[in-house]
Amino acid sequence: MGKRIGIEVSIAAADAIAMANVDVVAAYPITPQTHIVEHLAELVAEGELDAEFVPVESEHSAMSVACGSSAAGARTFTCTSSQGLALMNEIVFIAASMKLPIVMILANRSLSGPISIWNDHSDVMSVRDCGWIQVFVENGQEVFDHVMFAFKVAENKKVSLPVIINMDGFALTHMIEPIEYWEQEEVNQYLPDFEPVSRLHPDKPISMGAFGMPNNFTEVKKAQDQALRDSKPEIIKAWKELAELKGKEYKPVETYQTEDAEIVFMAMGSFNETLSLAIDEMREAGQKVGLVKIRLWRPFPLDEIEEAVKGVKQVIVIDRAISFGGPGGPVASEIRSALYGQENAPGITNYICGLAGRDVTIKDFIKIYEESKAKLHDRVRQDEYIIYGVRE
Amino acid sequence: MEPLNVYATRLVTRKEYFVSGHKACQGCAEALAVRLVAKALGKNTVVATATGCMEVVSSAYPHTSWDVPWIHVAFENAAAVASGVEAGYKALIRKGKMEEKNTTFLAMGGDGATSDIGLQSLSGALERGHDFLYVCYDNEAYMNTGIQRSSSTPYGASTTTSPAGALHKGQLTWKKNMAAIAVAHEIPYVATACPSYPMDLIQKVEKAAKMKGPAYVHILSVCPTGWRIPTEKAIWIGRLAVETGVFPLYEVTNGKYKISLESELRPVEEYLKPQGRFRHLTPEMIVEIQEKVTADYNKLKAKTTA
Amino acid sequence: MKEGRNDFKRGEKLGKISAEPTWKDLGTGFIVDDPGNSKEYKTGDWRSSRPVVDKSKCISCGVCYIFCPDMAIVKTEDGFFEADLYYCKGCGICAHECFTQCITMVAEEE
Numbered sequence: 001m002g003k004r005i006g007i008e009v010s011i012a013a014a015d016a017i018a019m020a021n022v023d024v025v026a027a028y029p030i031t032p033q034t035h036i037v038e039h040l041a042e043l044v045a046e047g048e049l050d051a052e053f054v055p056v057e058s059e060h061s062a063m064s065v066a067c068g069s070s071a072a073g074a075r076t077f078t079c080t081s082s083q084g085l086a087l088m089n090e091i092v093f094i095a096a097s098m099k100l101p102i103v104m105i106l107a108n109r110s111l112s113g114p115i116s117i118w119n120d121h122s123d124v125m126s127v128r129d130c131g132w133i134q135v136f137v138e139n140g141q142e143v144f145d146h147v148m149f150a151f152k153v154a155e156n157k158k159v160s161l162p163v164i165i166n167m168d169g170f171a172l173t174h175m176i177e178p179i180e181y182w183e184q185e186e187v188n189q190y191l192p193d194f195e196p197v198s199r200l201h202p203d204k205p206i207s208m209g210a211f212g213m214p215n216n217f218t219e220v221k222k223a224q225d226q227a228l229r230d231s232k233p234e235i236i237k238a239w240k241e242l243a244e245l246k247g248k249e250y251k252p253v254e255t256y257q258t259e260d261a262e263i264v265f266m267a268m269g270s271f272n273e274t275l276s277l278a279i280d281e282m283r284e285a286g287q288k289v290g291l292v293k294i295r296l297w298r299p300f301p302l303d304e305i306e307e308a309v310k311g312v313k314q315v316i317v318i319d320r321a322i323s324f325g326g327p328g329g330p331v332a333s334e335i336r337s338a339l340y341g342q343e344n345a346p347g348i349t350n351y352i353c354g355l356a357g358r359d360v361t362i363k364d365f366i367k368i369y370e371e372s373k374a375k376l377h378d379r380v381r382q383d384e385y386i387i388y389g390v391r392e
Numbered sequence: 393m394e395p396l397n398v399y400a401t402r403l404v405t406r407k408e409y410f411v412s413g414h415k416a417c418q419g420c421a422e423a424l425a426v427r428l429v430a431k432a433l434g435k436n437t438v439v440a441t442a443t444g445c446m447e448v449v450s451s452a453y454p455h456t457s458w459d460v461p462w463i464h465v466a467f468e469n470a471a472a473v474a475s476g477v478e479a480g481y482k483a484l485i486r487k488g489k490m491e492e493k494n495t496t497f498l499a500m501g502g503d504g505a506t507s508d509i510g511l512q513s514l515s516g517a518l519e520r521g522h523d524f525l526y527v528c529y530d531n532e533a534y535m536n537t538g539i540q541r542s543s544s545t546p547y548g549a550s551t552t553t554s555p556a557g558a559l560h561k562g563q564l565t566w567k568k569n570m571a572a573i574a575v576a577h578e579i580p581y582v583a584t585a586c587p588s589y590p591m592d593l594i595q596k597v598e599k600a601a602k603m604k605g606p607a608y609v610h611i612l613s614v615c616p617t618g619w620r621i622p623t624e625k626a627i628w629i630g631r632l633a634v635e636t637g638v639f640p641l642y643e644v645t646n647g648k649y650k651i652s653l654e655s656e657l658r659p660v661e662e663y664l665k666p667q668g669r670f671r672h673l674t675p676e677m678i679v680e681i682q683e684k685v686t687a688d689y690n691k692l693k694a695k696t697t698a
Numbered sequence: 699m700k701e702g703r704n705d706f707k708r709g710e711k712l713g714k715i716s717a718e719p720t721w722k723d724l725g726t727g728f729i730v731d732d733p734g735n736s737k738e739y740k741t742g743d744w745r746s747s748r749p750v751v752d753k754s755k756c757i758s759c760g761v762c763y764i765f766c767p768d769m770a771i772v773k774t775e776d777g778f779f780e781a782d783l784y785y786c787k788g789c790g791i792c793a794h795e796c797f798t799q800c801i802t803m804v805a806e807e808e
Contacts, residue, residue, distance in 0.1 A: 224727075
C-alpha cells in the first residue's frame with residue numbers, strides 16, 4: 001500500500017510512465033500536456049529514468065518517431081493535445097493499422113479555430129475512427145492507474161494496438177490531487193516486459209507498411225476492425241487484474257446511483273466528478289436520477305451501455321464537443337444509434353457544454369436536469385442538441 | 393583505391409539486399425542507386441523509406457524486394473521514423489534488452505520527400521544528432537505521381553506542374569541545394585553521388601555509415617521516364633550531369649570540402665540536349681544555365697581550399 | 699541462354715504469402731515476413747528486346763553486372779556475364795555501357 005501524496009496530476013502521470021520503465025519518449029510541447037513531457041525530461045536528465053528522450057521538431061514527427069521506436073521493439077510513449085493531435089493525424093491512423101503498441105496521453109483541449117488552450121473533447125472526437133483503443137479517466141488516480149493499464153493492454157500479444165488515455169486538459173493536468181503511487185514491485189508484477197509480435201531486426205527481416213491494393217485492402221481493414229473488437233475481453237481482463245492488485249475495479253461503463261433512476265446523465269471524463277456531486281444533491285431533493293460513466297470509448301461498449309440504461313426513461317447525454325451540422329454531439333449520436341431499436345429504449349436529450357474549458361457547475365447540471373426532465377414525455381428529435389449556456 | 397578510375401566490380405559483394413522482381417521502370421537509375429546503397433550497407437541495416445517510387449515498386453503486397461528489415465510509414469517522415477528506430481535500439485541496448493550489433497539505420501526518400509514535404513523531419517533528425525544515414529535519391533520531380541515539379545526540379549525542366557508553354561518555359565526556379573542544407577546542420581558527413589559512378593557511390597555510403605552521428609548522401613537518380621530519354625542512356629546521362637558540372641560529386645567531411653572528380657567541365661548543352669524535358673529551352677536559357685553551373689562550380693571549388 | 703538462378707525454383711507459384719489473403723491471414727498487421735520474395739515476380743514479361751552477348755569480345759569486366767537496375771545480370775559457370783531473362787526488362791543499359799560493345803539488344807519475336 002503506497003503513500004497518498006498531493007501532487008500535480010501531470011507530474012504523477014510522468015512518474016507513472018517512468019515507473020512503467022518506458023524506453024522511448026517522443027516529446028513536443030503543447031499546452032496543457034507540457035508538464036508531462038517536462039517532468040519526463042527531468043527524470044531522464046537526473047538519471048532516474050533510463051529512456052531515450054527524443055525532443056522532436058513537431059507532433060507529426062513525434063508520432064513518426066513513436067512508430068519507428070515501437071516497430072524496433074521499444075516501449076514507447078508520446079503525449080499531445082488539440083492541434084498537436086491534428087498535426088499528427090495521418091500518422092495516428094497509420095500507427096493503428098500497423099498494430100504498433102504506442103501509448104499516448106491526450107490532454108483533451110479544444111481544436112482551433114479559434115485557437116484556445118482550454119479543455120474540451122473536440123480533439124479526441126476528431127480521431128474517433130482512428131483504430132486506437134481509447135479510454136477516458138476522470139481524476140488523477142485514474143490517470144496513474146491507466147498508464148500501467150495502457151502499456152499492459154497495448155503490448156498484450158493478443159492485442160498489439162495503440163492506446164489513447166484521455167484526460168481533461170487543465171481540469172486534470174494542472175490540478176493537485178491526492179494520488180496513491182504504486183510500489184515498483186506492483187508495477188513489475190502487473191506489467192511484463194514488452195515482447196513485440198514483430199520487430200525490425202536484421203536477424204529476421206520483415207517489411208512493414210506494404211502497399212495495399214483494391215483486392216486486399218478490405219481484408220486488411222476487416223482484420224484491423226476485428227482486432228480492435230477482440231481487444232475488449234483483454235481490456236476487461238487487465239482491469240480485473242488491476243482490481244486484484246489495487247482494489248479498484250474499472251469497467252467499460254460505470255454507474256452511479258442508477259438502480260432506481262428514471263433519468264440518467266451520461267458523460268465522459270472529469271465531468272463525471274462534478275456530475276456525481278450533482279446527483280447526490282438531486283437525490284437529496286428526492287429526484288430519481290443517476291449517472292452512467294463511459295470509460296471505454298473504443299471499442300464501443302454497446303452491451304454495457306444497454307445494460308446500464310435498462311428501465312431508464314431518459315438519458316441526458318453530455319457532450320464536450322460539437323459535430324457541426326450533425327445529428328447531435330459525437331457521443332449523443334453514437335448513443336442514439338446504439339440504443340435505436342432497443343425494446344423500451346429511453347428518450348435521449350443532448351446537451352453540449354464546457355466547450356474550451358467553460359465551467360460547468362453542479363447548478364448547471366441541475367438546471368440541465370430540470371430542462372430535460374420537462375421534456376420527459378415529449379418526442380425529442382433524433383438530431384436535437386442544445387448548446388448549453390450560450391448567450392443569446 | 394581511386395574509386396572513379398577503377399571499375400573493380402569484382403571487389404563489390406555479389407550479395408543483393410534489394411532484389412529482382414521490383415516493379416521499377418526499365419532503366420530506372422534510382423533502383424540502381426538503391427541497389428548499390430543496399431550492397432554498400434549489407435545485412436546489418438534497418439531501412440525506413442518514404443512514400444514514393446522506390447517504396448511503391450518494392451513493397452506491393454504480398455511482395456517485398458527487401459532482404460533487410462524495412463518500414464514505410466508515410467511520405468514526409470522517413471527521417472523521423474529512422475530516428476525512432478535508432479532511439480529504440482539505443483534504449484534497448486543500453487538497458488541490456490538487446491545485443492549491440494552496430495546496426496546501420498538508413499532513412500531513404502526521394503527529392504519530393506526530402507526537399508519539400510520531409511524537409512522539417514530531416515532537419516529535426518539531423519539537429520538531434522541521431523546516428524543514422526539519410527539517402528536522398530533525387531530524380532528531380534515527383535515521379536511516382538506522374539512527373540510533377542519539386543523544389544529539386546532544375547531550372548527550365550518541363551514537368552506536368554511546370555510545363556513548357558508559350559508563356560512559361562518549364563520550371564521557373566533553380567534547384568534547391570539539399571547538400572548545402574545538410575552541411576549547414578554541421579553534421580559529420582555530407583556527400584553527393586551518382587550511380588553512374590558506382591564505386592564512388594558505394595565508397596561514400598560505406599564511409600557515411602561508419603561515421604558516428606548523422607550523415608547525408610544526395611544521389612542523382614536518372615529517370616528515363618520523367619526526363620524523356622531512351623532507357624539505355626540512363627547511366628550515360630548521369631555521367632554527363634557530373635562531367636558538365638550540373639551535378640558535381642563531392643564530400644564534406646566535418647566541414648572540409650573535397651571534390652570527387654576534378655576535370656574540365658563540358659558545356660551543359662551536351663547534358664541538356666538529349667533530354668526531352670529540356671527540349672524547349674531557348675538559347676538564352678541555356679546560357680543562363682551555363683553561367684549558373686559555372687558560377688556554382690567555382691563556388692564549390694573555392695570551398696575546397698577555404 | 700540460361701534462365702533463372704540457382705537459389706530459386708522457376709515456375710514455383712506464389713510462395714508463403716497470398717496476394718489475396720482472407721482477413722484472418724492478416725493477423726499481424728500488413729507485414730510481409732518473407733524477405734526478398736519479389737523474386738517470384740516475373741518482370742521478364744515486360745521487355746521488347748533482350749541483350750545478346752558476343753562472348754568472343756567479352757572481357758568479363760562486370761560493368762554490365764554493376765549497372766543493371768534489376769540485378770538481372772548473372773555470372774555463368776564459364777566466367778562470363780549473361781542476362782537472367784526471368785527478370786530482364788530489356789532496358790539496354792548493359793548494351794550501352796559495355797566497354798567492348800559486345801552486347802546487342804535483339805528484338806523479342808513474339
